[in-house]
Amino acid sequence: MNHIISIRDLERPEIDCLLDKAALIQANQYNESALKGRILALLFFEPSTRTRMSFDAAMARLGGTSIGVDNVEASSMAKGETLADTIRVVSGYADAIVLRHPKEGAARLASEFSSVPVINAGDGAGQHPSQTLLDLYTIRQSMPLERIKVGLLGDLRYGRTAHSLAHALSQYGATLHTISPKGLELPSAIAEELAESGTEIIEHDDVSRVITGLDVLYVTRIQRERFPDSASYFKVASSYRITPELLNGVKEHFIVLHPLPRLDEIDPRVDLLPHARYFEQSRNGIPVRMAMLQKVMS
């Protein structure tokens, strides 16, 4: 069955195929009734606004219908039902399931019990493949994905989007430049795995020293709860803030991405620069998720 659980399950030709499909959809070359009569179950056991809405919108644009749970308190799981049972039941109601769950590996487990395809929309600190695909798609709108220099900035220890993107980019021969506060560095197991796959990873402690050599800067949120007090958070956060001044001298095609929501990581003045692509990145969630839905339900 055609599940999409982790970006690591997708080989490069499959990723390219999904991105090509998304590009056609964005150019309005798609069948608006492609999923007419089909039902998508949206099971969100964690709060989500944009991911849920964009899957909902993607399904509607392909002529399908969505049903869903986004209130765990009212669900059978609040009464103690296992995810396995929920999935067994819901897979009888729908043609595919989109799942967000607080536990890592939940989507993999769901795929074992589901009789319809499962798409992982984020499982705890684990995988979120649709985010990675739309990140890649947004980069590809500005430059070829091969052998680019990508800066990963922010919380690289807990940031699942950065981990997944790093794995995906390693398939394209990217060089990764990591810039993160002390204690929030890329986990050594991930760094080793990427290095073993031939990816060059270079650590930096100051983004200003590396930014002019980059093609892409992927900024992630530094979470307040990782720090003992507000003062130490603000001290670190301010030294990782992207400002228009910092972008002086960057390459012409250089772009800044962020999975959103942002807090203080990017100065709002950057939004006006041609390098800012994070809102476009968010909008790209629709064609990318439409391509994913068509893939799993075709």
Add this chain to the structure above:
Amino acid sequence: MRRDARDGLLISPIRDGTVIDHINGGEALNVLKIIGITGATTESISVATNVKSSKMGRKDIVKIENRELRKEEVDRIALIAPHATISIIRNFDVYEKKGVDIPALLIGVVRCPNPGCISNTNEPVPSKFEVMQKGLHCLYCEWMITKDITNHIL
């Protein structure tokens, strides 16, 4: 064969069952744990630990009477005792002797150390780990166990 007590009396031969030899010194109890033998099981078990060995320096030996271990059971042993040899004994003779092969997949053998892993909840699934060169890879949360594997045995 029973040795002279002055050389250090070892455990008696068994009539039928399994002898696990060449276990790394001190790992015998972990071997019993990994094959599911606990205080509640009924088998007669003999354990010799830190026995002198010309090949290994020190080794452990386990003898289990009236139980022939299956291939999938003995392969689990390879995780903590990769040089172990298994002899199946019938009527005091060695009926079959084999080494251990590290299995490709471990199902329900080790607990995932990631507290956020779905396999550590009340879901009706055993843990699943892929055995890789550098450790054990959780097929649910993708966590890697690279050291102290015995601490995670269920």
